[in-house]
Amino acid sequence: MTRKLSSLELLERVKVGDQAAIARLISRAEGGKLEDRAALAGVYKIAGRAHIIGVTGVPGSGKSTLVARLAASLRAGGRRIGVVAIDPSSPYSGGSILGDRVRMNAVATDPGIYIRSMASHGATGGMARATLDAVDILDVAGFGTVIVETVGVGQDEVEIARASHTTVVVSAPGLGDEIQAIKAGILEIADIHVVSKCDRGDANRTLVDLKQMLMLGLSHEKPEWTTPVIGTSSISGAGFDELVAAIEKHRVIAFETERGRKRRLAIADFRLRKTAEDLLLARFNASLGQLGRSLPTRLAERQTDPYSLASELLRTLPLQDDSPGAHHERDARPKIA
């Protein structure tokens, strides 16, 4: 493949499960160029079959290892499993840090499991859009279950995990106070709670605490679903059968109930907004990228204020221009020196 394939050509190959084409089309989704939009639109229209599982948890909760084990457990049921992992990489060097380093080798060599790391580097709106595009690409490539893994810090990361049919929140014993406080913010989005590292002696306390917390909030529970709390050990494999069973049970809720239908509508709403925001910011940044140093200088010297200058910019930039070829829609934000 020396010639650069168009994204529409890549889509044809994705449909028959070509792994190289999957990787390249996801990269095009990350790039966010105008020329690739038709292919991604095409992907969306034929996607919609896969069960999408969002997995999130605080740093140190053992998410990555749990996701690798979960992928293997779900795979054992015969389904092909895709994983999209949002990687909290450096916002400056752009390197993916967690990457595949922490993935289990056994998982990486099974062609029925596809793992893709995506850097959270770049516009945050763009990250949500590109991640959901990547999920659909795996869906179209025939992966019946797609896991989206994000770190549970940052609104976009949490919202992406929630923009799934089934959201799993991972807790772990023995984390510090600051981590526990962050964790409190994501507990409420769980359809299924997992306490990982249950091989540790202090895990039982975390399990009990979580269950008590859920008891207190029982009045908020919907009748169709009682949020389970499942202890797992990625070392011994304990709890993964129970987790897979809970996911399969929730899959039915997601696809066959009014509750599931409403959630898919909310996901569509989120996706439309994120895509529109991304297109809008891309246009803005593409237009703004051509400006020189004079405006920041006026601002740095306090001759004007950010609001007046921003309003002035927005009045003069061609934000309504959406013609293909007019410009490449890329995030052109320069970083702070």
Place this chain on the structure above:
Amino acid sequence: MTRKLSSLELLERVKVGDQAAIARLISRAEGGKLEDRAALAGVYKIAGRAHIIGVTGVPGSGKSTLVARLAASLRAGGRRIGVVAIDPSSPYSGGSILGDRVRMNAVATDPGIYIRSMASHGATGGMARATLDAVDILDVAGFGTVIVETVGVGQDEVEIARASHTTVVVSAPGLGDEIQAIKAGILEIADIHVVSKCDRGDANRTLVDLKQMLMLGLSHEKPEWTTPVIGTSSISGAGFDELVAAIEKHRVIAFETERGRKRRLAIADFRLRKTAEDLLLARFNASLGQLGRSLPTRLAERQTDPYSLASELLRTLPLQDDSPGAHHERDARPKIA
């Protein structure tokens, strides 16, 4: 104060250091309404005297306690100290979690130190804009040093810490692999490194590792400044004199050198872009908020795709309308149900 003061009236009170007015004007900045923009523009034009210190670090690095101690140490030099802490609160319940709970009581009772927690809840672009507005409000209120504290996860959080004159990155011994990996992404933005919790036995290893890493990267160092690595203990107070001295030394770089001038220009560029993005997204969300359920339904049923629908939306929404009173510019995004 039963009558609701206008933001311009609040600004007059902020100028004479009225703490209630400071709190209320920062809340107006968070709200992001069109009617408060003139006052915030006015704040910007008369701000610019304070030394802004960004402090960031991974969850569990002991940032909050360090910032409280640092504020007290800087305060001992006679300057009034403002602190703006970005709080990784729940994106859904909107509650501030870390808040003042972890702040030292001694600090909280000194009127020369003002601490404000701001939730990271809401639009991320809006968070950067509102945070920088809050910094300027404290500047105008006469705080000679303003510390901005963010968790070092998430691009916006890191960029906010970097949009300061002096950036301090906090590391700590004994954190897990996943945390260490996230940490790697923020090390490069430091003007000053701190290793907290140096009362611990394993802290020396963290100090040595950091110094070795910096040695390897020495060729990237600018001649004006060699990034120091300082060990501190928030329990014993060790290292805080050294940290204050390093901050004072860097303050000179920030205000009196070409390097500092370039950085202020980059900060102005960042601020202009963030403000413009925020205004643009606010207009978009205000316009979009009035749409019904029909578009998400079409999307959920895959009758159309997010790109076509988003383009359609952007063509029809009045994004250029900036007249006061046309609508309130608030983030009207509904959350996923």
